Amino acid sequence: MSKLKPIVSYSLLTISCICILPVATFANETPSQNNQVNSAQNAASTEITAINIQESDQGITLIIETANGKTPEGEIIDNDTDVVIKLTDVKLNLPDGNNFLKNQPMEGINSISVTQTSATEVEIKITGNGTLPNVEQVENQQGLTLSIIPTPKTVLTENNQSEDSIELSVVGTRNVDETTPANVTIINREQIEKQQARDVRDLLRYEPGISVPYDSRGGLQGINLRGLSGNRVNLQVDGIRLPYEYNYGATRLGRDFVDIETLNALEIFRGNNSAALGSDALGGTVNFATASTREFLESIGKNSYTSLRAQYSSKDSGFVGTFTQANRLDNFDTLFIYTRRDSGSLDVAGGNSIYQDDQDRTRNNFLGKLTYNFNEQSFLEFTGEYFNNVTDSKFSTANLPGMIFEASTQDLQEEVTTNRERFSLAYQYDDPNSKSWLQFARAHIYYQNAITEEDSNRSVRTAGTIRTEAAEKDLTDRVFGVNLQLRSDFNVGNTKHRLTSGFDISNTYNERNYFNFITTTGTRVNAPTFPQKDFPDSDTFRLGTYLQNEISFGNGQVKLIPGLRFDFYNLTTANNPEFTQKQQGIDAVNYSTSAISPSLGIVYEPSPGLTLFSRYSRGFRPPLYSELNFAFRADIPFRPHKGISNPNLQAETSNNFELGLRSRSQQFDFDITGFYNRYSNFIEPSVFVGFDPNDFGTFRTAGRAIPFQIFQAQNIPDAEIYGLEIKTAYRFSKEPGGFSLKGALGWQVGNNLTRDIPLTTINPLQAVIGLGYQSPNDKWGAELIGTFVAKSREQALVDDQTSVQNGGQPTRKIDFYEPDAYTLVDFVGYYNINPNLTLTAGVYNIFNTEYYQYADVRSINRSAATFEAQRGRYAQPGTNFAVGLTWRF
Incomplete structure (x- = not known):
């Protein structure tokens, strides 16, 4: 002082x-x-x-x-x-x-x-x-x-952005700094604009070890972290869980419920992390942190902010327009963001255009916030958000033989509409200098409702007659919840403590309805087996409470971060006849369980700029409503199949270990993280368990009736995933700006130890290297980026579930497709025309490489007659460009 x-x-x-x-x-x-x-x-x-x-x-x-x-x-x-x-x-x-x-x-x-x-x-x-x-x-x-x-930043990430004081909304005031015992990535709003990302898949294309599976019908399927995807990764928007993925049969409904134009940052926590994030996030947590009025106003130093942003992408003739308005009047802050997106079919490389469905996509997203600032330390904020996405598809005739329909299908059209609305009220107090017992508090109450509707029409030729069928399906995910987090900073002797505690309570309602109609001579007739439900109406109650203490010893060179979390989970189902008729009279089951999950992080700084850390955590994920109670029935030629419930399904558990090193200097940064995760009762959602000798399909082959194949969610007793993550950055000049060289690598291996075969969700090795330049005054910048993706690890041959010879037992193996290795080269840049006007541009896949992403095609049978069509639907764009303009005033 x-x-x-x-x-x-x-x-x-x-x-x-x-x-x-x-x-x-x-x-x-x-x-x-x-x-x-x-x-x-x-x-x-x-x-x-x-x-x-x-x-x-x-x-x-x-x-x-x-x-x-x-x-x-x-x-x-x-x-x-x-x-x-x-x-x-x-x-x-x-x-x-x-x-x-x-x-x-x-x-x-x-x-x-x-x-x-x-x-x-x-x-x-x-x-x-x-x-x-x-x-x-x-x-x-x-x-x-x-x-x-100003003091120059000396601690930079691979994106040349400081990590010294990034506040994470998902865990209150837990800052990402050099003492965080985990591999965490923060992508801020400025990086989102400079990368010209259209969606989260674009945003993460330069993050090795992370993939975003995509389906042309169901959209983005989720995010794969450290070899785990789907519902093992916790996706949140401002700390509110997004709806879970639903992927059974021909239905692949993903988790694309957020427009990235509304984001202030994307926060990625690899692996099962702190007690505050939830034990069921076995693969990790991704939080979509929406923008606030304060960030916009601080960027221009005024009490009013307006921006217009437009972007065009040639890969799908897509246009994006965003309007943002932020204001401050006395103690009140207001924010409104509107985004409109329009796009068509992908312009793909190679000869795969015949397999691209004719599609039109539209999206409207509204975000509004009203904030009352009591003082600099506390505020009350109301948020309202509405997301609407519509995809209209007319399926290519070249694709129809590969679909899970009759071979005589002549035409198929579909409209998938996704809606999500949420309302939340949050109070936050944050005063790290307070001498009271409390330095941080956040209370959050929220409501979110998401509905996905699938409406399809198809024409089928039967005995020379065209029959038209219409199907209507919907999936509802409605959640109401409240959470509270408190933090106290205090000293005991020579140790400093940061004690964080809190709880999460939520109740989620899920519903699935399926209607099928046959149109003949202009009359719409309800088929006798409809309506149906793939699972019973379900309510899921979750309660989680946690305690975590960050203990610093002496001068802060050593930190211990023990944590403990308790989770209670209760699933209650309705007795819906639309479900039990598909289960042949079997009633749905309820489910209840609880678990205590400990964690421990250790951080050691032997010298300034060098940090060693290790972490252990225990993961716990109970089976979801759609895994415990599931009924699917497809009476199709040659391959009638159905799914049945597994009332004996057990919760997954994991023991997660992580070890890492960080090195920071004025010009060079280096990060390396190794991890090993061991899983018990790993849930495989769709396992072939045999044929039903008492249930046969309507269609016959050579006069023989074909029994239904049976699929069921089952536990894998023992599995493992381990890997390595490396990041590095070198800045050629000690002064701001100049040339920089950045690189990153992700490598993973996963094994089903029970059957001694590889896990199929593991991403192949990926490496990214970029040579960039930024002018000293940040007037302009550019980067040349190369991405190398290796061939995936060879999958084990598995039993062919379509063979009915030899008494219905499989006689051959399925050879799953493994896409070849590929290299992509992109060039991106930006130019600040003036402080209020920024131009961004980029050319992607400069050498027009034909490639396929493993996460999209890993389930395709290479030996199938329809292999080319199935693979062609997932071909990626050839050479394409994007250009954007942002005007702030």
Whole structure:
């Protein structure tokens, strides 16, 4: 702590200090307190009459003028990225009101504020962009003059972005810094725009070890982290769980419920992580953190922000338009974001265009927020969001033989509509300098409703007659929940503690309806076996409570982070006859279980810039409603099949180990993380278990009836996944900007130890390398990026479930398709025409490589007669370009 004193000669005074926390209070100011401050201001002997900011050679100069020309007394406190100057015996008397705020006065300085904090005290707060700014008092004959120079960032990620103080909304104020015992990736809004990402698959294309499976009918299927995908990865928007993936038979309904234009950041936690994130996230957690008014206003230093953003992509003739409006009036903040998307079929490489369905996609997304700021430490925020996506498809005739329909299908058209709406109310208090027992609190109550509707029409030729069938299916996921998180910082002897506790409570309702109609001579007739339900109407109650303590020893070189979480899970089902008739009279089962999951992280910093960490965590995932109770029946030629429930399904558990090293210097960064995860009762959702000798399909082969194949969710007793993740970055210059070289690699291996065969969800080895340049003033930048994806590990040959010879037993093996290795080269860049106008452009797959992503095609049978058609539907775009323009004002 340093003192500001009035100096007779007004000589130079250098401000230097050590982090000492100031006194702060938890309670909000009451109106009576404000009146006391205003009425008592005349007691101060020095008045601040004007505040100005001027540019200097290396930074800026803050000039504070006083009425009597005196330099006020005060003290200086350094706190993380803030320099706080507390002036005493002084009052504000400014022409434009008794407060001053300037956001983004220059690069490296987030904000400068001057506020009257009591009758005779004024606080000056200078906030750096991830680092503590250098502040010095300089000679002046009038008032107080401060020289402010931003401190260059020395800790950079592979995207050349600081990680020093990134606040994660999913875990409160748990910051990603060099002492986080996990591999975490944060992709911020600026990176989203510069990458010209259209969706989360675009956004993660340069993240090795992560894939986003895609289906042309059901959209993005989810995110694969460390070899686990689907419902083993917890996807959230602002901490609210997104609906689960539903993937059975021809139905592949994914988890594409968020438009990335609304995001402030995408937060990726690889592996089963902290106690606060939930034990059922066996693969990891991805949180879509939506934007807030504060971020937009701080970017231009005004109380009003408007932006128009447009982007075009040639890969599917897609156009995106986004309108953003943010405002601040007194204590109220408002935010509105609207996005419209229109696109068509993919323009693919090679001779695969005949397999591309004729598609039209439209999307509308609305996000609105209303925030009331009680003070700088606390606010109350209401959020409303509406997501609507419609995909109209007319299936290519070349694809129809490969679909799970009669071979005589002549035409197929489908419309898939996805709607999601959510409303939430959140209160947050955040004051790390508070001397009370509480430094952070967040309470959140929310409601979310998602419905996916599938409407299809197909024409089938039967005995020379065209029969038209119409099918209507819907899937509902409705959740109501509340969560609370508290954090207390305190010292015990020579140890510092950051104690985080909280709970999550939610109830989710799921419903699936299926109607099928046959149209003959203009009459719509309900088939006798419809309506149906693939699973009974279900309610899932979840309760989770957790405690985590971050303990720092001595000077902070060693940290222990123990955690403990308790989860209770209860599934209640309805007795729906539409479900039991498919189950041949078998009733649905209810399910209840609980578990305690410990975790422990260890961090050791042997020297500045070098960090070693390790982590253990216990995972727990109970079977979902669609895994326990499932009834699917497809009476189709040559391959009648059905799914049945498994009331004996058990919860999955895992033991997860992680070991890593981080090295940071002014020009070079290096990260390496190794992990090993062991799973018990691994749930495989669709396993072939045999033929039903008492149930035969309608269609006959050579006069013989074909028995139904039976599929069922089952537990794999023992499985493992291990791998390695590497990131590195080298900056050729110590100064901001210049050339940089970045690289990353992801390698994974997974085994079904019970059967001694590979797991099919494991991503192949992937490496990314990029050579980039950024001008010193960030006027423009460009990057050449190469991506190499290896051939996947050879899959084991599995029993062919279509053979009915030899008494219905399989006689051959299925040879699953393994796409060849490939290399892609992209070139992207941006140009800031002026501070308010940015142009982005990129050329992708420059060499027009024909390739397929393993996550899309891993279930295709290479030996099938329809192999080319099935694979061709998943061909990726050839050479394509994208261009975007953002106007902020």
